[in-house]
Amino acid sequence: MINQKSFTFKFNNVQNEFNFFVNETNFYAFDTLINNDTKFCFLYGPKKSGKSYLAHIWLKKNKAIEYDSKNFIINDNKNILIDDFILYNEEKIFHIVNNCILNNSKILITSCNKINEIKFKYNDLSSRLKTFSKLEINQPDDEMLMTILTKLLIDKQFIIRSNDIFEYILRRVNRSYHGVNEIVTKLDVLSLEKKRQLTIPLIKEIL
Secondary structure, eight states: OOOOOOOOOOOOOOOOOGGSSSSTHHHHHHHHHHSOSSEEEEEEEOOOSSHHHHHHHHHHHOOOOOOOOTTOOOOTTEEEEETGGGGGHHHHHHHHHHHHHHHHHOOEEEESSSGGGSSSSSHHHHHHHHHHHHEOOOOOOHHHHHHHHHHHHHHHTOOOOTTHHHHHHHHSSSSSHOOOOOOHHHHHHHHHHHOOOHHHHHTTTOO
């Protein structure tokens, strides 16, 4: 029997505050970025925790521009988003940060690590970022894990015939944002290749 091959498709989600699930794990970060007028923010949290999603809600709300290392030109009057700043040249980021501070423009920088966990090559940048408001998205609790798992399965258009499936997955999966995303991706690939619905026997082939 020839297995059906799976293909990768990208789906566009509307990024706004109404589609971002908020609970105790991310409330302070969400409230500060969306409901307050804090100028200089450093947002950190685990992979797949929604940092970029939240950052782009902030970007639209503040009519900001996102840093692009290839085409970016410093603009005195613009609010700036630097998403996953560790990917970029630290000296260039330092000059952008300085410009925002001098012009009282808003700037949001995201990272998977806390500032004191990062090995900076450019110490002046470290000094500047330590003055920023630090916002954290914490590791997911049970409510967040269930919400993420449900949304991901729905996004993949799985038909869920029993709530036991959710409990079975969550009892066995790596209880992290990345862990839940990874298992749903694997289940999606396997179900497409074997032309099977989501069942506990199918899940057992992955876990």
